[in-house]
Amino acid sequence: MPVLCLDTATATPVVALVGDDGVLRAGRVIDARAQAVLGAIDEVLIEAGVAKSELTALVVGMGPGTFTGLRVGVSTARGIAETLRIPLHGESSLFVAGASHATPGGPPVRAVLAAGRGECFVQDICMLEDGALRAQGNSAVVPAADAGEPTPITPEGLAYAGYRCWRARERGAFTGDPLETVPNYGRAPDADPPRMHVTYDELTSDDLDALLVLEARCFETPWTREMYASEFARSREDVALLAARDAGANGRLVGAAIAARIGDCWHIMNVLVDPIARGRGIAARLVVDLLACTDALGSGEGWTLEVRDGNDAAIALYERHGFESVGRRPGYYEDTGDDAIVMWLRTESAAYAKEPS
Amino acid sequence: MTARTYLAIESSCDETAAAIVRGREVLAEAVATQAELHERFGGVVPEIASRRHLELVDIVIRDVLERSGLKRVEHVDAVAVTRGPGLVGALLVGIAAAKARAWAAGVPLVPVDHLLGHVASALLDPDANLEPPFLCVLVSGGHTLLLDVDEDMTLTLLGTTRDDAAGEAFDKGARLLGLDMPGGPALSALAATADRRDAVQFTPAMIHHDTLDTSFSGIKTALAVALRERAAAGFDGPTDAQLAASFEDAIVATIVGSVQKLLKQRGPSSGHAAARGRMAVVGGVAANATLRQRMAEICREFDVQTVHAPLKWCGDNAAMIGVAAQFCTDQTGPDAWLLDAYATTPLFREGKLVPN
Ligand SMILES: [Zn+2]
Numbered sequence: 001m002p003v004l005c006l007d008t009a010t011a012t013p014v015v016a017l018v019g020d021d022g023v024l025r026a027g028r029v030i031d032a033r034a035q036a037v038l039g040a041i042d043e044v045l046i047e048a049g050v051a052k053s054e055l056t057a058l059v060v061g062m063g064p065g066t067f068t069g070l071r072v073g074v075s076t077a078r079g080i081a082e083t084l085r086i087p088l089h090g091e092s093s094l095f096v097a098g099a100s101h102a103t104p105g106g107p108p109v110r111a112v113l114a115a116g117r118g119e120c121f122v123q124d125i126c127m128l129e130d131g132a133l134r135a136q137g138n139s140a141v142v143p144a145a146d147a148g149e150p151t152p153i154t155p156e157g158l159a160y161a162g163y164r165c166w167r168a169r170e171r172g173a174f175t176g177d178p179l180e181t182v183p184n185y186g187r188a189p190d191a192d193p194p195r196m197h198v199t200y201d202e203l204t205s206d207d208l209d210a211l212l213v214l215e216a217r218c219f220e221t222p223w224t225r226e227m228y229a230s231e232f233a234r235s236r237e238d239v240a241l242l243a244a245r246d247a248g249a250n251g252r253l254v255g256a257a258i259a260a261r262i263g264d265c266w267h268i269m270n271v272l273v274d275p276i277a278r279g280r281g282i283a284a285r286l287v288v289d290l291l292a293c294t295d296a297l298g299s300g301e302g303w304t305l306e307v308r309d310g311n312d313a314a315i316a317l318y319e320r321h322g323f324e325s326v327g328r329r330p331g332y333y334e335d336t337g338d339d340a341i342v343m344w345l346r347t348e349s350a351a352y353a354k355e356p357s
Numbered sequence: 358m359t360a361r362t363y364l365a366i367e368s369s370c371d372e373t374a375a376a377i378v379r380g381r382e383v384l385a386e387a388v389a390t391q392a393e394l395h396e397r398f399g400g401v402v403p404e405i406a407s408r409r410h411l412e413l414v415d416i417v418i419r420d421v422l423e424r425s426g427l428k429r430v431e432h433v434d435a436v437a438v439t440r441g442p443g444l445v446g447a448l449l450v451g452i453a454a455a456k457a458r459a460w461a462a463g464v465p466l467v468p469v470d471h472l473l474g475h476v477a478s479a480l481l482d483p484d485a486n487l488e489p490p491f492l493c494v495l496v497s498g499g500h501t502l503l504l505d506v507d508e509d510m511t512l513t514l515l516g517t518t519r520d521d522a523a524g525e526a527f528d529k530g531a532r533l534l535g536l537d538m539p540g541g542p543a544l545s546a547l548a549a550t551a552d553r554r555d556a557v558q559f560t561p562a563m564i565h566h567d568t569l570d571t572s573f574s575g576i577k578t579a580l581a582v583a584l585r586e587r588a589a590a591g592f593d594g595p596t597d598a599q600l601a602a603s604f605e606d607a608i609v610a611t612i613v614g615s616v617q618k619l620l621k622q623r624g625p626s627s628g629h630a631a632a633r634g635r636m637a638v639v640g641g642v643a644a645n646a647t648l649r650q651r652m653a654e655i656c657r658e659f660d661v662q663t664v665h666a667p668l669k670w671c672g673d674n675a676a677m678i679g680v681a682a683q684f685c686t687d688q689t690g691p692d693a694w695l696l697d698a699y700a701t702t703p704l705f706r707e708g709k710l711v712p713n
Pocket of ligand 1: 471475497672673
């Protein structure tokens with residue numbers, strides 16, 4: 001049963017229909033604006049002799065890229081997925097661009113996507129021996145003159161990245177709620193972004209789907225449904241589950257924090273904030289609340305956590321709340337082999353009640 | 358024949374709206390306004406509006422499908438969507454949402470002009486049972502239009518503004534008076550507190566008598582001058598409320614003045630071949646109480662029935678798009694899937710808008 005993939009982040013939107021064997025069945029590069037993408041989708045299905053009702057899932061390129069193009073692609077993909085009642089998953093257009101030119105075990109490919117205003121988004125993408133796609137380093141916005149030519153996205157590359165994305169999400173038991181697929185514009189609009197109206201409360205098991213999406217938007221190796229389910233299953237005295245929501249967008253989950261009591265201390269398992277909601281102090285507020293509510297349950301020896309070496313923003317945040325680095329676990333993160341920094345906040349030195357600086 | 362059921366979507370400016378409409382009946386509707394979001398920028402910022410539309414459009418559509426009990430797009434006869442005029446980036450979000458649903462559900466797509474939608478909002482008055490033909494005055498943030506609406510809802514442009522639209526004039530006046538956006542309602546509320554409405558006289562703009570066009574910029578200048586003079590006189594003079602009342606009255610008088618000219622030419626006693634006995638008042642400014650009252654008076658003088666768009670459908674909404682769609686042609690097949698937005702309506706280019 002085929003999966004329909006589209007990416008409208010570039011000046012030449014691409015559509016690909018890929019079979020459940022991963023083989024490209026039909027594709028189009030559209031030499032027109034994103035408004036024409038539905039016409040290409042219609043053609044591709046006809047060419048492959050596939051009925052709409054046979055589609056299993058959709059994958060849409062989430063950018064970064066041209067703002068209007070992205071919106072048209074995401075709105076189109078959501079509308080189709082909603083109506084056909086099939087899952088929709090989002091994949092980074094930088095990965096799609098990388099997959100269009102990388103070879104297994106080959107050198108990294110520099111994915112370059114036009115960002116407007118004479119700038120480009122740039123990210124090195126690597127295809128491992130087993131075919132997995134990995135980003136190397138951070139993505140950046142650089143002057144177009146330094147970035148080189150934008151990387152053309154091909155139907156083959158879109159089919160490849162789209163198929164792998166769909167498989168991974170399927171294994172992770174993602175529901176693929178179309179409304180949770182949000183474009184990554186890569187930059188703020190020219191005017192200041194509006195303030196979100198963020199409210200804080202507790203996570204419930206109803207948030208599980210939204211949490212998995214948030215995970216996928218924050219981390220390359222997200223937690224699975226099972227991992228979350230086991231946290232929700234803990235006794236109420238032994239777990240703290242906090243949510244940050246955008247009240248202006250139907251209470252959409254934009255942040256979450258989880259701590260669990262293991263032995264005589266609290267392990268901060270996860271603090272995550274949607275990339276589009278960062279810079280609003282949501283993570284700091286979640287950490288403060290997490291410390292306060294676990295303290296109310298009895299803090300024992302204190303709090304501990306592991307953070308990826310190099311995640312300076314997170315390390316600084318924890319340090320502001322009194323955490324100290326006490327050690328290192330080499331190769332803790334399996335996906336990249338990065339070390340984990342172990343941090344501790346002892347009950348006797350807890351200063352969490354102070355406002356974050 | 359039972360009336361057809363439409364899912365209608367509107368995203369031309371700063372309201373994200375969806376509705377389920379059957380004939381003249383609105384089965385469910387949702388309007389998510391962004392007014393507050395844009396207030397701090399003193400106007401609609403297109404990129405911010407477009408991002409917000411994408412956050413909201415699927416939510417409002419889900420909502421109306423649920424609440425109407427229809428549940429699925431397959432259960433409507435067609436999907437109607439505002440094609441323009443408006444902010445292209447904003448329109449494209451609604452258009453993509455509409456096209457995708459029509460395509461996936463295998464139902465026709467109906468592109469609708471936003472101005473035709475406003476005109477059709479008058480058909481939603483449950484007591485008037487208005488049907489074309491009629492005359493129409495469309496007053497909103499973007500437009501001040503006098504229109505002839507014939508049997509098939511073809512619009513003919515009879516008069517327009519030479520400068521600002523009426524709603525724009527209200528906003529600018531409100532800004533001069535230091536009021537919050539949206540300015541129209543705030544200015545009217547202030548005007549209503551004036552102890553007398555004729556403390557100052559802002560003369561309605563003089564436009565050559567053989568045109569039905571209007572102009573508002575002179576009134577705005579008059580208010581600015583009055584505020585400066587008052588400040589120069591040590592703030593001795595008319596109150597803010599009195600100034601607001603005079604300003605509102607002058608704008609209303611300008612609109613009503615052009616309507617009066619129109620009724621002389623096209624009212625039942627005019628002897629015109631296409632004389633009309635009914636006048637619809639639509640658009641965001643049609644919610645203004647002073648205008649509603651003055652329109653009713655002037656129409657009575659000419660023996661013309663006034664039909665005001667119901668208050669909740671004066672501003673941008675999707676219900677009006679669903680009604681207007683009933684006068685437009687279904688689109689199916691490849692052309693529908695390539696539908697693009699337009700920023701300006703053919704009404705201005707051609708002086709006429711034929712429902713397509
Ligand atoms: Zn309007």
